[in-house]
Amino acid sequence: MTTSTKGLEGVVASETSISSIIDDQLTYVGYAIDDLAENTCFEEVVYLLWNLKLPNQKELDAFKKEIANNMEVPEAVYSHLKSYDLTKVHPMAALRTAVSLLGLYDDEADVMETEANRRKALKIQAKIATIVAAFSRIRKGLEPVKPKADLSYAENFLYMFNGKEANEIEIEAIDKALVLHADHELNASTFTARVCVATLSDVYSGITSAIGALKGPLHGGANENVMKMLLEIGEEENAIPYIEKKLGNKEKVMGMGHRVYRNGDPRAKHLKEMSRQLTKITGQEKWYNMSVKIEAYVKENKGLPANVDFYSASVYHSLGIDYDMFTPIFAVSRTSGWLAHILEQYENNRLIRPRAGYIGPDKQQYIPIAQRG
Numbered sequence: 148m149t150t151s152t153k154g155l156e157g158v159v160a161s162e163t164s165i166s167s168i169i170d171d172q173l174t175y176v177g178y179a180i181d182d183l184a185e186n187t188c189f190e191e192v193v194y195l196l197w198n199l200k201l202p203n204q205k206e207l208d209a210f211k212k213e214i215a216n217n218m219e220v221p222e223a224v225y226s227h228l229k230s231y232d233l234t235k236v237h238p239m240a241a242l243r244t245a246v247s248l249l250g251l252y253d254d255e256a257d258v259m260e261t262e263a264n265r266r267k268a269l270k271i272q273a274k275i276a277t278i279v280a281a282f283s284r285i286r287k288g289l290e291p292v293k294p295k296a297d298l299s300y301a302e303n304f305l306y307m308f309n310g311k312e313a314n315e316i317e318i319e320a321i322d323k324a325l326v327l328h329a330d331h332e333l334n335a336s337t338f339t340a341r342v343c344v345a346t347l348s349d350v351y352s353g354i355t356s357a358i359g360a361l362k363g364p365l366h367g368g369a370n371e372n373v374m375k376m377l378l379e380i381g382e383e384e385n386a387i388p389y390i391e392k393k394l395g396n397k398e399k400v401m402g403m404g405h406r407v408y409r410n411g412d413p414r415a416k417h418l419k420e421m422s423r424q425l426t427k428i429t430g431q432e433k434w435y436n437m438s439v440k441i442e443a444y445v446k447e448n449k450g451l452p453a454n455v456d457f458y459s460a461s462v463y464h465s466l467g468i469d470y471d472m473f474t475p476i477f478a479v480s481r482t483s484g485w486l487a488h489i490l491e492q493y494e495n496n497r498l499i500r501p502r503a504g505y506i507g508p509d510k511q512q513y514i515p516i517a518q519r520g
């Protein structure tokens with residue numbers, strides 16, 4: 148057997164038509180992320196990822212309506228979230244369980260026909276925003292807010308999250324963040340989803356496993372840790388000494404570095420600009436200024452660029468969102484990519500089952516338990 152590549156670096160493990168990273172440029176179905184970030188809304192991108200073509204206005208309107216009409220979740224999801232102490236669990240753990248629970252209330256959960264899988268995709272995408280918003284409210288002792296059928300996805304999410312309709316700046320920021328996080332080739336959580344459903348397991352299982360993979364701090368969980376770090380640094384003048392010490396201790400700076408991008412993550416500049424604008428509006432420019440200093444220092448001293456998680460932290464913080472909700476928001480967006488990859492995997496499936504190079508002891512003599520010391 149050939150030797151393994153640690154972390155499968157550089158290994159092409161699947162083919163996809165959904166998104167690509169070539170020469171540090173990200174595209175969704177061949178459209179540059181910069182164009183999509185500047186011009187599209189989230190539903191347009193979801194349509195693109197699931198249909199491999201952009202919708203016309205009529206198709207987009209119908210799709211938006213269909214999503215909004217499917218956002219309500221079964222009462223059992225609210226009762227479940229109210230049944231345990233949400234202040235003691237990570238929101239990603241609660242989300243993982245709630246999405247799994249959702250599958251128990253879907254009669255089609257195990258129907259594997261293409262149309263049934265597409266209907267499930269729509270239901271999951273629609274409902275995941277409702278679950279995240281409900282979690283955030285219930286743990287604060289607030290009643291969850293039901294979605295409104297006439298709002299866009301970003302509007303509805305903020306409305307259910309805050310209990311009031313959001314302003315234009317907030318909607319634009321969340322919509323753009325959702326577009327930027329929607330898909331990213333064969334990242335760890337998408338790979339997890341594909342491995343899961345390649346056994347011909349169901350869509351809910353695929354999304355539940357993907358949420359588990361996104362939760363980790365080396366992946367989606369980094370955004371929460373970036374904000375924790377900024378809060379710990381506290382003031383701009385502490386930033387560089389703090390980072391020097393961290394690097395000196397061989398600790399990682401969250402939100403920096405990437406397995407694929409070498410010269411920079413093309414999504415980061417959009418979030419950076421949003422962070423600049425939003426922190427100005429809130430009068431909390433220090434989060435942006437601090438982030439800029441850290442980015443420059445880590446780039447110069449370690450050659451590592453900022454990734455998508457770095458500036459999203461100060462963007463979400465400026466919108467008044469608790470830092471442990473950052474990764475669930477990432478999940479709300481990335482669900483669209485996971486679902487696209489799940490549908491693609493089903494279309495041309497083969498079990499994903501690589502090999503492991505065995506490095507354990509060999510030719511061991513079995514000793515009956517009574518004779519073991």
Ligand SMILES: CC(=O)SCCNC(=O)CCNC(=O)[C@H](O)C(C)(C)COP(=O)(O)OP(=O)(O)OC[C@H]1O[C@@H](n2cnc3c(N)ncnc32)[C@H](O)[C@@H]1OP(=O)(O)O
Binds near residue numbers: 365367399407455
């Ligand atoms: C949405 C996303 O998932 S984007 C990524 C989010 N994750 C983070 O921001 C966490 C911080 N970054 C990292 O841990 C890494 O850069 C990853 C996980 C993103 C990519 O990791 P890999 O390609 O596996 O690189 P790996 O972890 O092997 O690091 C290679 C070297 O760079 C160093 N390095 C990588 N990232 C960082 C970092 N953020 N801070 C400090 N050093 C780092 C490692 O310590 C290692 O150094 P060494 O060779 O001296 O031991």
Ligand SMILES: O=C([O-])CC(=O)C(=O)O
Binds near residue numbers: 331333335407454
């Ligand atoms: O692609 C990766 O490894 C991680 C990432 O940036 C993402 O999932 O958005």
